[in-house]
Amino acid sequence: MTRHILVVGGGPAGLTAAKALVGSGANVVLVERTESLGGMARELTCKGLTECRNCGVCFAIDRANDILHEPEAEVLLLSEVTSIQKEEHGHTARIRTSPRYVTDDCIGCGKCVDACPVEGKAMFPSKGSGQPRIYWIDRDKCLHFKRSKCIKCSEVCPTKAVDYEDRARTVTRKVSAVVYATGIKPIDACETNRLGCGRFKDVISSVDAERILNEKGRLVRPSDGRSPKKVAVVQCVGSRSVKIGVEYCSKFCCKYATKISQLLLDTDPEINLDFYFMDLRTLYEPQDEFKQWAKDKKTVKLIRSMPAQIFLKDDGKLQVRVASETDLDIQENEYDLVMLSVGMKPEGAGSELAKTLGVKTDEMGFAAADIALEDKGVFVIGAVSEPMDIEETATRAIKAAARISHHKEASG
Amino acid sequence: MKAGIQVVLCRCCTEMPALLDMKKLEAMASAADYVVSTVVVDAVCDGKNLADAVRAAREREADRVVVMACHKKDISPGLTKAYKRAGINEFLIEIANLREEVVLPHRDDPEGAQKKAESKLLATIAKSALLTPLEKSTEEMKTKNVVIIGAGVSGQAAARIASEAGAHTIMLEKSGKSVKAPGIVLPNTKVIGCKGYPGNYTLTIQAGEKIEQLDCAAVVIATGGGWTALRGPLASAVKDSIPLYKLYDQLNASQAPKSPVIIVDTPDPAGKTMKVQDYAWDETLETVIELKKKFPETRVFVVFQEMRAYGLNELAYKTAADLGVKFIRYEKASPPKVDPREPTKLSVKDFAQGEIVSIGIGTLAFASIPANPDNLVVAEALRIPMSPDGGIRRGSIQRGPVSTPRPAMFVCGSAMFPKSRELAAAEGEAAGAMAAAYVKSGKIEFGGSVAQVTQEKCSACLTCVRTCPYEAPFIGTASKAEIKMQLCQGCGICVGICPSKAIELHNHTDEQIAEEARTLLGGGF
Numbered sequence: 001m002t003r004h005i006l007v008v009g010g011g012p013a014g015l016t017a018a019k020a021l022v023g024s025g026a027n028v029v030l031v032e033r034t035e036s037l038g039g040m041a042r043e044l045t046c047k048g049l050t051e052c053r054n055c056g057v058c059f060a061i062d063r064a065n066d067i068l069h070e071p072e073a074e075v076l077l078l079s080e081v082t083s084i085q086k087e088e089h090g091h092t093a094r095i096r097t098s099p100r101y102v103t104d105d106c107i108g109c110g111k112c113v114d115a116c117p118v119e120g121k122a123m124f125p126s127k128g129s130g131q132p133r134i135y136w137i138d139r140d141k142c143l144h145f146k147r148s149k150c151i152k153c154s155e156v157c158p159t160k161a162v163d164y165e166d167r168a169r170t171v172t173r174k175v176s177a178v179v180y181a182t183g184i185k186p187i188d189a190c191e192t193n194r195l196g197c198g199r200f201k202d203v204i205s206s207v208d209a210e211r212i213l214n215e216k217g218r219l220v221r222p223s224d225g226r227s228p229k230k231v232a233v234v235q236c237v238g239s240r241s242v243k244i245g246v247e248y249c250s251k252f253c254c255k256y257a258t259k260i261s262q263l264l265l266d267t268d269p270e271i272n273l274d275f276y277f278m279d280l281r282t283l284y285e286p287q288d289e290f291k292q293w294a295k296d297k298k299t300v301k302l303i304r305s306m307p308a309q310i311f312l313k314d315d316g317k318l319q320v321r322v323a324s325e326t327d328l329d330i331q332e333n334e335y336d337l338v339m340l341s342v343g344m345k346p347e348g349a350g351s352e353l354a355k356t357l358g359v360k361t362d363e364m365g366f367a368a369a370d371i372a373l374e375d376k377g378v379f380v381i382g383a384v385s386e387p388m389d390i391e392e393t394a395t396r397a398i399k400a401a402a403r404i405s406h407h408k409e410a411s412g
Numbered sequence: 413m414k415a416g417i418q419v420v421l422c423r424c425c426t427e428m429p430a431l432l433d434m435k436k437l438e439a440m441a442s443a444a445d446y447v448v449s450t451v452v453v454d455a456v457c458d459g460k461n462l463a464d465a466v467r468a469a470r471e472r473e474a475d476r477v478v479v480m481a482c483h484k485k486d487i488s489p490g491l492t493k494a495y496k497r498a499g500i501n502e503f504l505i506e507i508a509n510l511r512e513e514v515v516l517p518h519r520d521d522p523e524g525a526q527k528k529a530e531s532k533l534l535a536t537i538a539k540s541a542l543l544t545p546l547e548k549s550t551e552e553m554k555t556k557n558v559v560i561i562g563a564g565v566s567g568q569a570a571a572r573i574a575s576e577a578g579a580h581t582i583m584l585e586k587s588g589k590s591v592k593a594p595g596i597v598l599p600n601t602k603v604i605g606c607k608g609y610p611g612n613y614t615l616t617i618q619a620g621e622k623i624e625q626l627d628c629a630a631v632v633i634a635t636g637g638g639w640t641a642l643r644g645p646l647a648s649a650v651k652d653s654i655p656l657y658k659l660y661d662q663l664n665a666s667q668a669p670k671s672p673v674i675i676v677d678t679p680d681p682a683g684k685t686m687k688v689q690d691y692a693w694d695e696t697l698e699t700v701i702e703l704k705k706k707f708p709e710t711r712v713f714v715v716f717q718e719m720r721a722y723g724l725n726e727l728a729y730k731t732a733a734d735l736g737v738k739f740i741r742y743e744k745a746s747p748p749k750v751d752p753r754e755p756t757k758l759s760v761k762d763f764a765q766g767e768i769v770s771i772g773i774g775t776l777a778f779a780s781i782p783a784n785p786d787n788l789v790v791a792e793a794l795r796i797p798m799s800p801d802g803g804i805r806r807g808s809i810q811r812g813p814v815s816t817p818r819p820a821m822f823v824c825g826s827a828m829f830p831k832s833r834e835l836a837a838a839e840g841e842a843a844g845a846m847a848a849a850y851v852k853s854g855k856i857e858f859g860g861s862v863a864q865v866t867q868e869k870c871s872a873c874l875t876c877v878r879t880c881p882y883e884a885p886f887i888g889t890a891s892k893a894e895i896k897m898q899l900c901q902g903c904g905i906c907v908g909i910c911p912s913k914a915i916e917l918h919n920h921t922d923e924q925i926a927e928e929a930r931t932l933l934g935g936g937f
Contacts, residue, residue: 107458109425251723387723402845
């Protein structure tokens with residue numbers, strides 16, 4: 001008998017697990033809350049311009065593509081598990097899919113967005129590199145569902161993919177195991193107000209930087225669209241901070257920040273880059289490798305000190321006040337752009353669904369993976385269980401998929 | 413047979429027409445030699461548009477296709493499948509990346525872009541006319557064996573998962589320790605050589621004096637860390653020097669260690685040191701917390717260079733500090749020292765205080781996992797590159813986690829670089845699952861655009877044999893070079909380097925490349 005497995009979450013963890021499960025002969029029901037697959041990886045940029053830097057972003061996007069073309073995987077986008085019930089063997093899940101109002105015929109040309117008369121648009125492409133590349137309509141904003149019955153997007157669509165008759169659907173699936181992989185969300189960098197995030201346009205979070213790099217291929221100042229010449233990277237914003245209750249280290253920030261720094265220098269060798277950090281914890285790379293790289297580049301400085309405050313000067317430059325590394329002097333350095341490397345928080349670790357499944361959270365709010373839960377056919381994987389990067393996530397997802405394949409309850 | 417080419421021009425919705433004169437491109441394509449059908453579609457990535465193009469190809473009896481669209485990776489799988497169904501050989505489909513090579517970089521220069529697009533179109537058509545159809549071959553795997561090198565934490569996990577998934581596991585363990593694992597366990601055995609190709613490897617293994625051949629489809633490397641010898645200056649000065657895991661074992665046996673000092677970041681064996689010691693912190697913090705809980709009166713020092721308590725370990729660090737564990741950070745330039753005349757005192761310059769402190773040592777434990785010296789033997793036998801600090805190099809993440817640069821060979825645990833026990837076990841299970849999944853298909857696909865030697869021209873100079881990174885060329889029975897198709901990756905290095913010009917890469921022949929270049933340059937050379 002074919003086993004049916006419910007995977008909650010279409011990020012790197014859920015996708016890798018789903019792919020491995022399909023490969024072992026199972027049928028997968030993949031439930032994703034948003035309009036496309038890829039999770040956090042959708043908005044991240046490939047960090048390799050001249051050489052592969054093993055950031056793992058393409059791995060996640062490729063798996064998203066694989067799953068969409070997999071006949072044994074049922075992908076439910078804009079969907080949520082509304083209820084789940086433990087049965088004698090496995091679980092019964094009810095899944096509600098919200099209408100997208102665009103059919104699979106969409107070719108992602110974007111003519112509809114140009115035609116949309118709503119301010120701020122009511123029609124959206126899938127986020128970043130998310131898959132599939134199909135647009136969706138926000139019902140709350142769309143004029144068609146208000147008095148005017150606007151059909152402008154439908155008129156310009158070359159493939160007649162707009163379907164205002166789309167309705168919410170609820171499906172029921174009997175599954176023998178549940179994979180819980182709801183992932184993470186970035187900590188709001190603006191919670192540490194002193195660094196000027198939210199107040200100054202050119203103080204951006206690392207997530208913003210990745211999004212800009214992913215869309216434009218190079219980093220530009222949000223204020224005037226020009227390429228920055230002097231950039232500061234500030235580590236540990238929002239993580240390792242008792243003040244805002246995130247006492248843990250988010251583990252992969254040093255990895256992505258060092259790789260973004262290298263990418264920036266690849267795109268423009270003339271950028272002056274100052275890298276502020278507490279401890280350098282570059283995952284997987286021999287630590288000295290980044291230090292050596294920084295040493296070789298004359299324009300890169302590693303500074304073991306955390307900026308205290310950022311001010312905006314009249315000429316639009318940012319002034320960073322920081323204690324000097326060696327003595328207790330206060331320095332003030334000027335930058336065109338400041339990138340704050342934000343940590344991550346677990347997403348949906350304490351949701352109703354998680355509670356029903358029996359998933360417990362630890363003191364920091366992560367979902368605790370435990371063996372007793374696995375015996376009941378519930379597997380918690382990915383960064384929702386503890387901070388981890390895409391590579392480790394993939395490793396652990398493959399491991400979990402292998403365990404599910406030989407799980408007594410799951411195969412029964 | 414005369415070539416019949418179909419040209420598919422993709423509008424990419426609105427992007428191409430915004431910059432390029434599609435009408436002119438269409439007319440040029442239609443007028444070119446061999447072209448029997450020209451279609452312009454809105455988006456070739458769309459199923460219906462593609463179906464229309466394929467239908468037109470069939471009606472006009474085209475046998476090859478030139479697609480002017482975007483990145484190959486984005487459209488290739490669906491496109492190839494659709495044309496294959498229509499009876500067109502997959503190696504006769506040429507995709508030119510008009511979007512990323514012409515439209516995006518030349519946004520501000522429509523004239524230049526048009527010129528570039530035109531020459532690109534003609535060059536691709538010219539090359540396409542000279543392509544020859546190729547077929548891929550398949551071969552059965554001889555065995556379903558998965559060889560696992562190393563019977564440590566990760567190796568055992570790999571064996572368990574791989575055998576559950578239906579692979580035959582054979583575990584090679586260099587020592588004589590008894591191992592409980594499914595499948596076959598060969599103690600006192602090491603691997604000394606490897607022949608063959610992914611799916612059909614033949615390993616040469618040595619058990620004592622005996623040397624044997626062992627067929628297998630996939631290999632998992634789980635050699636672990638190199639704990640065996642602590643032989644550096646610190647270890648030789650202090651009598652009671654142990655690796656950290658021994659301290660952990662002592663704790664489990666409820667023996668109180670005598671004023672322990674744990675050193676992170678300075679692996680102390682002879683041989684290569686591994687610089688990444690991130691995961692040493694996992695074990696260090698676990699051990700010191702356990703120690704302080706069992707024996708609260710014991711003084712514990714942790715001496716380190718860089719504080720790297722990842723993720724939730726940050727909390728463990730805090731707990732340890734609250735329990736009274738002393739952490740001392742030193743700079744690389746002034747490492748901890750022990751005077752051999754007074755081996756009970758360790759002196760180290762505390763970075764925070766800026767002073768040299770002297771600590772009494774009972775037990776000196778090394779948390780850093782040194783590289784396993786066996787890695788060198790294994791890497792040489794299996795022909796896998798090593799990382800600069802003595803580990804097995806992992807492959808690009810694009811191949812998947814726990815992969816190596818060689819297909820069907822996987823690596824897990826501390827063989828790459830130091831790992832915590834828990835992560836090593838997880839990687840072992842993942843590697844076991846990946847190896848088993850590879851073996852499950854039972855088939856090896858090879859061929860296509862690979863190199864071939866024209867035997868008459870070959871002078872058996874061995875240049876290709878020495879140069880090929882994949883070891884595909886060999887000297888055959890006719891004393892001439894031959895290419896093992898299963899190993900050839902179609903990179904073309906041997907073609908370029910052959911002094912006799914005896915090697916050709918299918919569908920990348922001199923003639924085809926020259927014709928493409930000639931057209932690109934306007935036919936004037």
